[in-house]
Amino acid sequence: MTFILETKDLTINFGGHTAVDHVTVQIPEKKFTSIIGPNGAGKTTFFNLLSGQLSPSEGSIFFKGNEITKKSATDRTRLGIGRSFQITNVFPNLTVLENVRLAIQSQANVRYQMIKHFLHYKKFEEKAHTILERVLLDGRADSVAANLAHGEKRKLEIAMLLALETEILLLDEPTAGMSLEEVPAIIDVIKQIKAEEDRTIVLIEHKMDMIMDLSDEVLVLFHGELIAKGTPDEIVENETVQSAYLGGMYDEQLA
Amino acid sequence: MDLIVSLTVNGLATGMLIFLLAAGLTLIFGLMSVLNFAHGGLFIWGAYAGVSIYAVTDSFLLAIILAIITGLVLGLITERLIIRPVYGNHIQQILITLGFMLVLQELIKVVFGPDQKAVYPPAWLEGSFQMGDVILIKYRLFIIAIGFLLFLIIFLILKKTRIGLIVRAGVMNREMVQTLGINIRFVFMAVFMVGAALAALSGVLHAPYSGVIYAEMGLEFSILAFIVVVIGGMGSFTGSLLAAILVGLAQAYMAYYVPALSLAVNMLIMTVVLIFRPQGLFKVKG
Numbered sequence: 123m124t125f126i127l128e129t130k131d132l133t134i135n136f137g138g139h140t141a142v143d144h145v146t147v148q149i150p151e152k153k154f155t156s157i158i159g160p161n162g163a164g165k166t167t168f169f170n171l172l173s174g175q176l177s178p179s180e181g182s183i184f185f186k187g188n189e190i191t192k193k194s195a196t197d198r199t200r201l202g203i204g205r206s207f208q209i210t211n212v213f214p215n216l217t218v219l220e221n222v223r224l225a226i227q228s229q230a231n232v233r234y235q236m237i238k239h240f241l242h243y244k245k246f247e248e249k250a251h252t253i254l255e256r257v258l259l260d261g262r263a264d265s266v267a268a269n270l271a272h273g274e275k276r277k278l279e280i281a282m283l284l285a286l287e288t289e290i291l292l293l294d295e296p297t298a299g300m301s302l303e304e305v306p307a308i309i310d311v312i313k314q315i316k317a318e319e320d321r322t323i324v325l326i327e328h329k330m331d332m333i334m335d336l337s338d339e340v341l342v343l344f345h346g347e348l349i350a351k352g353t354p355d356e357i358v359e360n361e362t363v364q365s366a367y368l369g370g371m372y373d374e375q376l377a
Numbered sequence: 378m379d380l381i382v383s384l385t386v387n388g389l390a391t392g393m394l395i396f397l398l399a400a401g402l403t404l405i406f407g408l409m410s411v412l413n414f415a416h417g418g419l420f421i422w423g424a425y426a427g428v429s430i431y432a433v434t435d436s437f438l439l440a441i442i443l444a445i446i447t448g449l450v451l452g453l454i455t456e457r458l459i460i461r462p463v464y465g466n467h468i469q470q471i472l473i474t475l476g477f478m479l480v481l482q483e484l485i486k487v488v489f490g491p492d493q494k495a496v497y498p499p500a501w502l503e504g505s506f507q508m509g510d511v512i513l514i515k516y517r518l519f520i521i522a523i524g525f526l527l528f529l530i531i532f533l534i535l536k537k538t539r540i541g542l543i544v545r546a547g548v549m550n551r552e553m554v555q556t557l558g559i560n561i562r563f564v565f566m567a568v569f570m571v572g573a574a575l576a577a578l579s580g581v582l583h584a585p586y587s588g589v590i591y592a593e594m595g596l597e598f599s600i601l602a603f604i605v606v607v608i609g610g611m612g613s614f615t616g617s618l619l620a621a622i623l624v625g626l627a628q629a630y631m632a633y634y635v636p637a638l639s640l641a642v643n644m645l646i647m648t649v650v651l652i653f654r655p656q657g658l659f660k661v662k663g
Contacts, residue, residue, distance in 0.1 A: 199558030213546045228557040
Protein backbone atom coordinates (compact mmCIF):
# COMPACT_ATOMS: atom_id res chain seq x y z
CA MET A 123 0.00 0.00 0.00
CA THR A 124 1.32 3.47 -0.81
CA PHE A 125 0.86 6.35 1.53
CA ILE A 126 0.01 9.73 0.09
CA LEU A 127 0.20 11.71 3.31
CA GLU A 128 2.34 11.03 6.36
CA THR A 129 3.01 12.82 9.60
CA LYS A 130 5.93 12.23 11.96
CA ASP A 131 5.64 13.31 15.59
CA LEU A 132 3.32 16.13 14.55
CA THR A 133 2.82 18.42 17.54
CA ILE A 134 1.36 21.84 18.18
CA ASN A 135 1.29 23.74 21.45
CA PHE A 136 -0.99 26.66 22.17
CA GLY A 137 0.59 28.27 25.19
CA GLY A 138 0.77 25.44 27.71
CA HIS A 139 -1.84 23.30 25.95
CA THR A 140 -0.73 20.60 23.53
CA ALA A 141 -3.59 20.27 21.05
CA VAL A 142 -1.89 17.70 18.84
CA ASP A 143 0.67 15.56 20.59
CA HIS A 144 3.33 13.65 18.61
CA VAL A 145 0.93 12.17 16.09
CA THR A 146 2.54 9.83 13.59
CA VAL A 147 0.14 8.53 10.95
CA GLN A 148 0.17 7.31 7.38
CA ILE A 149 -2.81 8.00 5.16
CA PRO A 150 -3.13 5.35 2.45
CA GLU A 151 -3.62 6.57 -1.10
CA LYS A 152 -7.11 6.38 -2.63
CA LYS A 153 -8.59 5.04 0.60
CA PHE A 154 -11.18 6.42 2.96
CA THR A 155 -9.72 7.34 6.32
CA SER A 156 -11.82 8.75 9.15
CA ILE A 157 -10.66 10.61 12.21
CA ILE A 158 -12.79 10.35 15.30
CA GLY A 159 -12.45 11.55 18.85
CA PRO A 160 -14.45 13.49 21.41
CA ASN A 161 -14.80 17.25 21.17
CA GLY A 162 -11.49 18.93 21.87
CA ALA A 163 -9.48 15.85 20.86
CA GLY A 164 -7.56 17.93 18.32
CA LYS A 165 -9.17 16.66 15.11
CA THR A 166 -9.72 20.02 13.44
CA THR A 167 -6.34 21.27 14.66
CA PHE A 168 -4.79 18.21 13.05
CA PHE A 169 -6.56 19.12 9.78
CA ASN A 170 -5.31 22.69 10.08
CA LEU A 171 -1.78 21.35 10.35
CA LEU A 172 -2.25 19.10 7.31
CA SER A 173 -3.72 21.86 5.16
CA GLY A 174 -1.27 24.53 6.30
CA GLN A 175 -3.62 26.85 8.20
CA LEU A 176 -1.36 26.26 11.22
CA SER A 177 2.34 25.45 11.45
CA PRO A 178 3.42 22.73 13.85
CA SER A 179 5.59 23.34 16.90
CA GLU A 180 7.34 20.08 16.22
CA GLY A 181 7.32 17.21 13.75
CA SER A 182 6.89 17.02 10.01
CA ILE A 183 4.40 16.32 7.23
CA PHE A 184 5.10 14.48 3.99
CA PHE A 185 3.05 14.47 0.80
CA LYS A 186 4.01 11.63 -1.56
CA GLY A 187 7.29 11.30 0.30
CA ASN A 188 8.25 14.97 0.03
CA GLU A 189 8.33 17.13 3.10
CA ILE A 190 5.72 19.93 3.01
CA THR A 191 5.90 21.08 6.63
CA LYS A 192 6.99 24.58 5.68
CA LYS A 193 4.72 25.06 2.69
CA SER A 194 1.85 27.58 2.77
CA ALA A 195 -1.84 26.64 2.56
CA THR A 196 -1.93 27.99 -1.00
CA ASP A 197 0.99 25.79 -2.05
CA ARG A 198 -0.50 22.72 -0.42
CA THR A 199 -3.77 23.19 -2.29
CA ARG A 200 -1.78 23.48 -5.48
CA LEU A 201 0.06 20.27 -4.67
CA GLY A 202 -3.23 18.44 -4.23
CA ILE A 203 -4.53 18.78 -0.69
CA GLY A 204 -8.01 20.31 -0.62
CA ARG A 205 -10.06 20.81 2.49
CA SER A 206 -13.50 21.84 3.66
CA PHE A 207 -14.17 23.66 6.87
CA GLN A 208 -16.41 22.89 9.82
CA ILE A 209 -18.06 26.26 9.40
CA THR A 210 -19.40 26.73 5.89
CA ASN A 211 -16.94 28.75 3.97
CA VAL A 212 -18.53 29.72 0.69
CA PHE A 213 -18.43 33.23 -0.73
CA PRO A 214 -21.79 34.66 0.37
CA ASN A 215 -22.23 37.41 -2.24
CA LEU A 216 -21.25 35.30 -5.24
CA THR A 217 -23.71 33.05 -7.00
CA VAL A 218 -23.46 29.29 -6.59
CA LEU A 219 -22.07 29.03 -10.11
CA GLU A 220 -19.47 31.72 -9.48
CA ASN A 221 -18.33 29.97 -6.32
CA VAL A 222 -17.63 26.79 -8.23
CA ARG A 223 -16.11 28.62 -11.18
CA LEU A 224 -13.67 30.32 -8.84
CA ALA A 225 -12.51 26.93 -7.62
CA ILE A 226 -12.18 25.65 -11.20
CA GLN A 227 -10.15 28.61 -12.36
CA SER A 228 -7.76 28.26 -9.44
CA GLN A 229 -6.50 24.91 -10.74
CA ALA A 230 -2.91 24.80 -11.88
CA ASN A 231 -3.48 24.10 -15.57
CA VAL A 232 -6.04 26.88 -15.80
CA ARG A 233 -4.20 29.41 -13.68
CA TYR A 234 -1.33 29.93 -16.06
CA GLN A 235 -3.66 30.82 -18.90
CA MET A 236 -5.04 33.82 -17.06
CA ILE A 237 -4.38 36.22 -19.90
CA LYS A 238 -5.41 33.83 -22.65
CA HIS A 239 -8.85 33.24 -21.23
CA PHE A 240 -9.16 36.59 -19.61
CA LEU A 241 -12.55 37.35 -21.08
CA HIS A 242 -14.22 34.09 -21.91
CA TYR A 243 -14.80 31.24 -19.57
CA LYS A 244 -17.68 29.37 -21.13
CA LYS A 245 -15.74 26.15 -20.69
CA PHE A 246 -15.51 26.72 -16.94
CA GLU A 247 -19.20 27.44 -16.67
CA GLU A 248 -20.04 24.16 -18.36
CA LYS A 249 -17.72 22.29 -16.04
CA ALA A 250 -19.19 24.11 -13.04
CA HIS A 251 -22.67 22.97 -14.08
CA THR A 252 -21.48 19.36 -14.37
CA ILE A 253 -20.04 19.46 -10.86
CA LEU A 254 -23.17 21.10 -9.47
CA GLU A 255 -25.24 18.30 -10.98
CA ARG A 256 -23.09 15.77 -9.15
CA VAL A 257 -23.90 17.34 -5.79
CA LEU A 258 -27.55 17.89 -6.77
CA LEU A 259 -27.31 21.66 -6.66
CA ASP A 260 -27.55 22.64 -10.30
CA GLY A 261 -31.06 23.95 -9.81
CA ARG A 262 -29.66 26.71 -7.62
CA ALA A 263 -26.76 27.67 -9.89
CA ASP A 264 -27.82 31.31 -10.20
CA SER A 265 -28.82 31.86 -6.58
CA VAL A 266 -26.62 34.00 -4.41
CA ALA A 267 -24.83 31.68 -1.99
CA ALA A 268 -25.97 33.65 1.05
CA ASN A 269 -29.57 32.63 0.29
CA LEU A 270 -28.89 28.88 0.37
CA ALA A 271 -30.08 26.63 3.16
CA HIS A 272 -27.34 25.35 5.44
CA GLY A 273 -27.32 21.89 3.85
CA GLU A 274 -27.07 23.40 0.39
CA LYS A 275 -24.07 25.46 1.47
CA ARG A 276 -22.32 22.29 2.57
CA LYS A 277 -23.08 20.74 -0.80
CA LEU A 278 -21.68 23.81 -2.50
CA GLU A 279 -18.55 23.50 -0.40
CA ILE A 280 -18.11 19.93 -1.54
CA ALA A 281 -18.71 21.01 -5.13
CA MET A 282 -15.92 23.57 -4.79
CA LEU A 283 -13.65 20.94 -3.33
CA LEU A 284 -14.42 18.63 -6.23
CA ALA A 285 -13.75 21.45 -8.68
CA LEU A 286 -10.26 21.86 -7.24
CA GLU A 287 -9.55 18.31 -8.43
CA THR A 288 -7.17 17.72 -5.58
CA GLU A 289 -5.97 14.19 -4.94
CA ILE A 290 -6.79 14.47 -1.25
CA LEU A 291 -10.08 15.69 0.18
CA LEU A 292 -10.03 16.69 3.82
CA LEU A 293 -13.67 16.89 4.97
CA ASP A 294 -14.22 18.49 8.34
CA GLU A 295 -17.62 17.42 9.66
CA PRO A 296 -19.55 17.85 6.43
CA THR A 297 -22.85 17.10 8.17
CA ALA A 298 -22.32 19.50 11.09
CA GLY A 299 -25.29 21.73 11.79
CA MET A 300 -27.48 19.96 9.24
CA SER A 301 -31.07 19.02 9.79
CA LEU A 302 -31.79 15.28 9.78
CA GLU A 303 -33.45 15.47 6.37
CA GLU A 304 -30.38 17.07 4.82
CA VAL A 305 -27.85 14.50 6.01
CA PRO A 306 -28.59 11.58 3.64
CA ALA A 307 -28.01 13.72 0.54
CA ILE A 308 -24.52 14.68 1.72
CA ILE A 309 -23.71 11.10 2.62
CA ASP A 310 -24.79 10.05 -0.87
CA VAL A 311 -22.48 12.60 -2.43
CA ILE A 312 -19.56 11.41 -0.31
CA LYS A 313 -20.35 7.78 -1.11
CA GLN A 314 -20.38 8.64 -4.78
CA ILE A 315 -16.94 10.25 -4.56
CA LYS A 316 -15.67 7.22 -2.67
CA ALA A 317 -17.12 4.89 -5.30
CA GLU A 318 -15.04 6.52 -8.00
CA GLU A 319 -11.93 5.34 -6.15
CA ASP A 320 -9.64 7.97 -7.60
CA ARG A 321 -9.21 10.17 -4.55
CA THR A 322 -7.97 9.94 -1.02
CA ILE A 323 -10.60 11.06 1.43
CA VAL A 324 -9.99 11.98 5.05
CA LEU A 325 -13.12 12.62 7.06
CA ILE A 326 -13.73 14.07 10.50
CA GLU A 327 -17.17 13.09 11.78
CA HIS A 328 -19.19 12.43 14.87
CA LYS A 329 -21.82 10.25 13.18
CA MET A 330 -20.58 6.77 13.99
CA ASP A 331 -22.87 4.88 11.61
CA MET A 332 -21.56 6.99 8.74
CA ILE A 333 -17.95 6.28 9.75
CA MET A 334 -18.55 2.55 10.16
CA ASP A 335 -20.22 2.45 6.78
CA LEU A 336 -17.68 4.41 4.75
CA SER A 337 -14.22 4.07 6.27
CA ASP A 338 -11.39 1.79 5.22
CA GLU A 339 -9.43 2.93 8.21
CA VAL A 340 -10.28 4.84 11.37
CA LEU A 341 -7.86 6.94 13.44
CA VAL A 342 -8.81 7.81 17.00
CA LEU A 343 -7.53 10.97 18.63
CA PHE A 344 -7.87 11.59 22.35
CA HIS A 345 -6.39 14.63 24.09
CA GLY A 346 -4.29 15.28 21.02
CA GLU A 347 -2.78 11.79 20.95
CA LEU A 348 -3.38 9.00 18.50
CA ILE A 349 -4.71 6.21 20.74
CA ALA A 350 -5.80 3.71 18.11
CA LYS A 351 -6.06 2.97 14.43
CA GLY A 352 -7.58 0.17 12.45
CA THR A 353 -10.56 -0.95 10.41
CA PRO A 354 -13.97 0.16 11.70
CA ASP A 355 -14.56 -3.28 13.17
CA GLU A 356 -11.23 -3.29 14.95
CA ILE A 357 -11.96 0.13 16.39
CA VAL A 358 -15.32 -0.98 17.73
CA GLU A 359 -13.61 -3.97 19.38
CA ASN A 360 -10.72 -1.90 20.74
CA GLU A 361 -11.00 -1.68 24.51
CA THR A 362 -8.91 1.45 24.88
CA VAL A 363 -11.19 3.21 22.48
CA GLN A 364 -14.27 1.85 24.14
CA SER A 365 -13.30 3.02 27.56
CA ALA A 366 -11.75 6.31 26.47
CA TYR A 367 -14.17 7.38 23.86
CA LEU A 368 -16.95 5.39 22.30
CA GLY A 369 -18.94 4.73 25.44
CA GLY A 370 -18.66 8.32 26.46
CA MET A 371 -19.67 9.57 23.09
CA TYR A 372 -22.66 7.35 22.70
CA ASP A 373 -23.81 8.56 26.10
CA GLU A 374 -23.25 12.07 24.88
CA GLN A 375 -25.36 11.43 21.80
CA LEU A 376 -28.16 9.88 23.80
CA ALA A 377 -28.18 12.77 26.24
CA MET B 378 -33.76 75.82 -12.31
CA ASP B 379 -30.46 76.83 -13.86
CA LEU B 380 -29.04 77.08 -10.38
CA ILE B 381 -30.13 73.59 -9.41
CA VAL B 382 -28.71 72.11 -12.61
CA SER B 383 -25.47 73.97 -12.17
CA LEU B 384 -25.11 72.83 -8.54
CA THR B 385 -25.95 69.28 -9.51
CA VAL B 386 -23.35 69.19 -12.26
CA ASN B 387 -20.85 70.63 -9.83
CA GLY B 388 -21.70 68.05 -7.23
CA LEU B 389 -21.54 65.18 -9.71
CA ALA B 390 -18.13 66.29 -10.97
CA THR B 391 -16.73 66.55 -7.44
CA GLY B 392 -18.36 63.22 -6.65
CA MET B 393 -16.67 61.55 -9.61
CA LEU B 394 -13.25 62.82 -8.57
CA ILE B 395 -13.80 61.52 -5.04
CA PHE B 396 -15.07 58.25 -6.49
CA LEU B 397 -11.87 57.73 -8.51
CA LEU B 398 -9.90 58.17 -5.32
CA ALA B 399 -12.24 56.06 -3.18
CA ALA B 400 -12.57 53.16 -5.65
CA GLY B 401 -8.96 52.08 -5.16
CA LEU B 402 -9.14 52.70 -1.44
CA THR B 403 -12.23 50.55 -0.90
CA LEU B 404 -10.94 47.60 -2.95
CA ILE B 405 -7.54 47.76 -1.23
CA PHE B 406 -9.25 47.76 2.14
CA GLY B 407 -11.69 45.03 1.22
CA LEU B 408 -9.12 42.78 -0.36
CA MET B 409 -6.20 42.98 2.04
CA SER B 410 -7.71 44.83 4.99
CA VAL B 411 -5.10 47.53 4.48
CA LEU B 412 -5.77 51.09 5.58
CA ASN B 413 -3.82 53.16 3.09
CA PHE B 414 -3.53 56.75 4.26
CA ALA B 415 -0.91 57.39 1.58
CA HIS B 416 -3.59 57.25 -1.10
CA GLY B 417 -3.85 61.05 -1.18
CA GLY B 418 -0.13 61.19 -1.94
CA LEU B 419 -0.75 59.32 -5.18
CA PHE B 420 -3.49 61.86 -5.95
CA ILE B 421 -1.12 64.87 -5.69
CA TRP B 422 1.70 63.12 -7.50
CA GLY B 423 -0.67 62.37 -10.36
CA ALA B 424 -1.73 66.01 -10.39
CA TYR B 425 1.80 67.45 -10.34
CA ALA B 426 3.31 64.98 -12.79
CA GLY B 427 0.44 65.54 -15.21
CA VAL B 428 0.37 69.30 -14.85
CA SER B 429 4.14 69.54 -15.38
CA ILE B 430 4.02 67.77 -18.72
CA TYR B 431 0.85 69.67 -19.61
CA ALA B 432 2.71 72.96 -19.06
CA VAL B 433 5.55 71.85 -21.34
CA THR B 434 3.67 70.10 -24.14
CA ASP B 435 0.26 71.74 -23.86
CA SER B 436 -1.27 68.30 -24.33
CA PHE B 437 -3.82 67.38 -21.67
CA LEU B 438 -4.06 63.87 -23.05
CA LEU B 439 -0.34 63.41 -22.44
CA ALA B 440 -0.87 64.77 -18.93
CA ILE B 441 -3.50 62.13 -18.25
CA ILE B 442 -1.27 59.35 -19.58
CA LEU B 443 1.73 60.48 -17.53
CA ALA B 444 -0.42 60.77 -14.40
CA ILE B 445 -1.64 57.19 -14.86
CA ILE B 446 1.92 55.93 -15.36
CA THR B 447 3.04 57.84 -12.27
CA GLY B 448 0.22 56.22 -10.32
CA LEU B 449 1.13 52.72 -11.50
CA VAL B 450 4.82 53.12 -10.65
CA LEU B 451 4.22 54.80 -7.30
CA GLY B 452 1.58 52.17 -6.53
CA LEU B 453 4.07 49.38 -7.18
CA ILE B 454 6.69 51.04 -4.98
CA THR B 455 4.20 51.78 -2.19
CA GLU B 456 2.86 48.23 -2.13
CA ARG B 457 6.28 46.60 -2.19
CA LEU B 458 8.15 48.83 0.25
CA ILE B 459 5.54 50.37 2.51
CA ILE B 460 2.52 48.07 2.71
CA ARG B 461 4.01 44.60 2.37
CA PRO B 462 6.00 44.66 5.63
CA VAL B 463 2.94 45.65 7.69
CA TYR B 464 0.24 43.25 6.43
CA GLY B 465 -2.19 42.31 9.18
CA ASN B 466 -1.24 45.12 11.55
CA HIS B 467 -3.61 48.07 11.35
CA ILE B 468 -1.78 50.29 13.83
CA GLN B 469 1.48 49.96 11.93
CA GLN B 470 -0.38 50.50 8.65
CA ILE B 471 -1.87 53.78 9.86
CA LEU B 472 1.47 55.02 11.14
CA ILE B 473 3.58 54.07 8.15
CA THR B 474 1.09 55.07 5.43
CA LEU B 475 0.34 58.40 7.10
CA GLY B 476 4.07 58.95 7.40
CA PHE B 477 4.57 58.05 3.76
CA MET B 478 1.72 60.41 2.84
CA LEU B 479 3.64 63.27 4.47
CA VAL B 480 6.85 62.22 2.73
CA LEU B 481 5.09 62.21 -0.64
CA GLN B 482 3.56 65.59 0.13
CA GLU B 483 6.88 67.20 1.14
CA LEU B 484 8.65 65.61 -1.83
CA ILE B 485 6.22 67.49 -4.06
CA LYS B 486 7.58 70.74 -2.64
CA VAL B 487 11.16 69.55 -3.16
CA VAL B 488 10.63 68.49 -6.75
CA PHE B 489 8.07 71.02 -7.99
CA GLY B 490 8.57 73.90 -5.56
CA PRO B 491 6.38 75.02 -2.64
CA ASP B 492 4.13 77.44 -4.52
CA GLN B 493 0.62 76.82 -5.74
CA LYS B 494 0.31 76.28 -9.45
CA ALA B 495 -2.53 77.62 -11.58
CA VAL B 496 -3.98 75.20 -14.12
CA TYR B 497 -6.49 75.83 -16.91
CA PRO B 498 -8.51 73.34 -18.88
CA PRO B 499 -7.26 72.56 -22.39
CA ALA B 500 -8.76 74.62 -25.20
CA TRP B 501 -10.99 71.77 -26.37
CA LEU B 502 -12.59 71.52 -22.95
CA GLU B 503 -12.81 75.21 -22.20
CA GLY B 504 -16.08 77.11 -22.25
CA SER B 505 -19.59 75.85 -21.83
CA PHE B 506 -22.79 74.75 -23.50
CA GLN B 507 -25.80 76.97 -23.09
CA MET B 508 -29.28 75.51 -23.18
CA GLY B 509 -31.86 78.18 -22.41
CA ASP B 510 -31.02 79.51 -18.98
CA VAL B 511 -28.82 76.58 -18.13
CA ILE B 512 -25.07 76.84 -18.56
CA LEU B 513 -23.12 73.58 -18.58
CA ILE B 514 -19.39 73.90 -18.17
CA LYS B 515 -17.66 71.54 -20.58
CA TYR B 516 -14.83 70.46 -18.31
CA ARG B 517 -17.22 69.37 -15.56
CA LEU B 518 -19.22 67.28 -18.02
CA PHE B 519 -15.94 65.77 -19.16
CA ILE B 520 -15.09 64.70 -15.60
CA ILE B 521 -18.54 63.21 -15.09
CA ALA B 522 -18.28 61.29 -18.36
CA ILE B 523 -14.82 59.92 -17.53
CA GLY B 524 -15.97 58.93 -14.05
CA PHE B 525 -19.01 57.04 -15.31
CA LEU B 526 -17.00 55.42 -18.08
CA LEU B 527 -14.35 54.15 -15.67
CA PHE B 528 -17.02 52.96 -13.27
CA LEU B 529 -18.61 50.96 -16.08
CA ILE B 530 -15.31 49.48 -17.26
CA ILE B 531 -14.21 48.42 -13.78
CA PHE B 532 -17.70 47.18 -12.94
CA LEU B 533 -17.64 44.94 -16.01
CA ILE B 534 -14.14 43.70 -15.23
CA LEU B 535 -15.25 42.81 -11.71
CA LYS B 536 -18.42 41.10 -12.89
CA LYS B 537 -17.33 39.42 -16.07
CA THR B 538 -13.70 38.43 -15.91
CA ARG B 539 -11.77 35.78 -14.06
CA ILE B 540 -9.55 38.21 -12.23
CA GLY B 541 -12.68 40.19 -11.30
CA LEU B 542 -14.20 37.09 -9.74
CA ILE B 543 -11.04 36.55 -7.69
CA VAL B 544 -11.10 40.17 -6.52
CA ARG B 545 -14.78 39.99 -5.52
CA ALA B 546 -14.22 36.71 -3.69
CA GLY B 547 -11.06 38.04 -2.07
CA VAL B 548 -12.90 41.04 -0.69
CA MET B 549 -15.37 38.69 1.01
CA ASN B 550 -12.93 36.14 2.37
CA ARG B 551 -9.23 36.40 1.63
CA GLU B 552 -8.16 33.26 3.51
CA MET B 553 -10.65 31.13 1.65
CA VAL B 554 -9.35 32.34 -1.70
CA GLN B 555 -5.85 31.34 -0.62
CA THR B 556 -7.17 27.97 0.49
CA LEU B 557 -8.39 27.46 -3.07
CA GLY B 558 -4.76 27.79 -4.17
CA ILE B 559 -4.95 31.30 -5.62
CA ASN B 560 -2.03 33.64 -5.01
CA ILE B 561 -3.89 36.63 -3.66
CA ARG B 562 -0.74 38.67 -3.10
CA PHE B 563 -0.27 38.97 -6.83
CA VAL B 564 -3.89 39.93 -7.37
CA PHE B 565 -3.61 42.47 -4.58
CA MET B 566 -0.53 44.05 -6.13
CA ALA B 567 -2.43 44.44 -9.40
CA VAL B 568 -5.43 45.97 -7.62
CA PHE B 569 -3.18 48.28 -5.64
CA MET B 570 -1.51 49.54 -8.80
CA VAL B 571 -4.83 50.11 -10.54
CA GLY B 572 -6.16 51.88 -7.43
CA ALA B 573 -3.06 54.09 -7.37
CA ALA B 574 -3.47 54.89 -11.07
CA LEU B 575 -7.12 55.91 -10.47
CA ALA B 576 -6.01 58.17 -7.61
CA ALA B 577 -3.37 59.80 -9.80
CA LEU B 578 -5.92 60.21 -12.59
CA SER B 579 -8.30 61.83 -10.13
CA GLY B 580 -5.51 64.24 -9.19
CA VAL B 581 -4.73 65.35 -12.73
CA LEU B 582 -8.43 65.72 -13.59
CA HIS B 583 -8.97 67.74 -10.44
CA ALA B 584 -6.24 70.25 -11.36
CA PRO B 585 -8.05 72.25 -14.10
CA TYR B 586 -11.33 71.76 -12.22
CA SER B 587 -10.18 73.61 -9.12
CA GLY B 588 -7.84 75.78 -11.18
CA VAL B 589 -5.02 75.45 -8.72
CA ILE B 590 -2.91 72.69 -7.24
CA TYR B 591 -0.93 72.60 -4.00
CA ALA B 592 0.79 69.88 -2.01
CA GLU B 593 -1.73 69.75 0.86
CA MET B 594 -4.76 69.02 -1.32
CA GLY B 595 -3.93 65.29 -1.27
CA LEU B 596 -4.63 64.98 2.42
CA GLU B 597 -7.80 67.09 2.15
CA PHE B 598 -9.17 64.95 -0.65
CA SER B 599 -8.21 61.63 0.86
CA ILE B 600 -10.23 62.46 3.98
CA LEU B 601 -13.26 62.82 1.73
CA ALA B 602 -12.38 59.53 0.08
CA PHE B 603 -12.19 57.78 3.45
CA ILE B 604 -15.61 59.18 4.39
CA VAL B 605 -16.96 57.85 1.11
CA VAL B 606 -15.46 54.40 1.71
CA VAL B 607 -17.13 54.22 5.12
CA ILE B 608 -20.50 55.45 3.84
CA GLY B 609 -20.46 53.16 0.80
CA GLY B 610 -19.52 50.06 2.78
CA MET B 611 -15.85 49.15 3.15
CA GLY B 612 -14.90 47.01 0.17
CA SER B 613 -17.95 47.86 -1.95
CA PHE B 614 -17.09 49.26 -5.36
CA THR B 615 -20.65 50.24 -6.31
CA GLY B 616 -21.14 51.63 -2.82
CA SER B 617 -18.17 53.92 -3.28
CA LEU B 618 -19.70 55.43 -6.42
CA LEU B 619 -23.07 56.10 -4.80
CA ALA B 620 -21.50 57.47 -1.64
CA ALA B 621 -19.12 59.68 -3.64
CA ILE B 622 -22.03 61.15 -5.58
CA LEU B 623 -23.96 61.65 -2.35
CA VAL B 624 -21.03 63.44 -0.73
CA GLY B 625 -20.31 65.48 -3.85
CA LEU B 626 -23.91 66.63 -4.19
CA ALA B 627 -24.32 67.36 -0.49
CA GLN B 628 -21.20 69.46 -0.54
CA ALA B 629 -22.24 71.38 -3.66
CA TYR B 630 -25.72 72.22 -2.36
CA MET B 631 -24.51 73.07 1.11
CA ALA B 632 -21.72 75.29 -0.21
CA TYR B 633 -24.42 77.40 -1.84
CA TYR B 634 -27.31 77.29 0.59
CA VAL B 635 -25.60 76.84 3.97
CA PRO B 636 -21.91 77.60 3.38
CA ALA B 637 -21.09 77.28 7.06
CA LEU B 638 -22.13 73.62 6.96
CA SER B 639 -20.44 72.64 3.71
CA LEU B 640 -17.52 70.92 5.42
CA ALA B 641 -19.53 69.43 8.25
CA VAL B 642 -22.17 67.89 6.01
CA ASN B 643 -19.97 64.95 5.00
CA MET B 644 -19.24 64.12 8.61
CA LEU B 645 -22.96 64.40 9.32
CA ILE B 646 -23.83 61.96 6.54
CA MET B 647 -21.18 59.55 7.77
CA THR B 648 -22.45 59.81 11.34
CA VAL B 649 -26.03 59.13 10.29
CA VAL B 650 -24.98 56.18 8.14
CA LEU B 651 -22.86 54.72 10.94
CA ILE B 652 -25.70 55.01 13.42
CA PHE B 653 -28.37 53.42 11.25
CA ARG B 654 -26.30 51.19 8.97
CA PRO B 655 -22.89 50.60 10.54
CA GLN B 656 -21.79 48.32 7.70
CA GLY B 657 -22.29 51.14 5.17
CA LEU B 658 -24.82 51.39 2.35
CA PHE B 659 -23.56 48.15 0.80
CA LYS B 660 -22.50 45.27 2.97
CA VAL B 661 -19.65 43.23 1.56
CA LYS B 662 -18.21 40.90 4.16
CA GLY B 663 -20.18 37.73 4.79
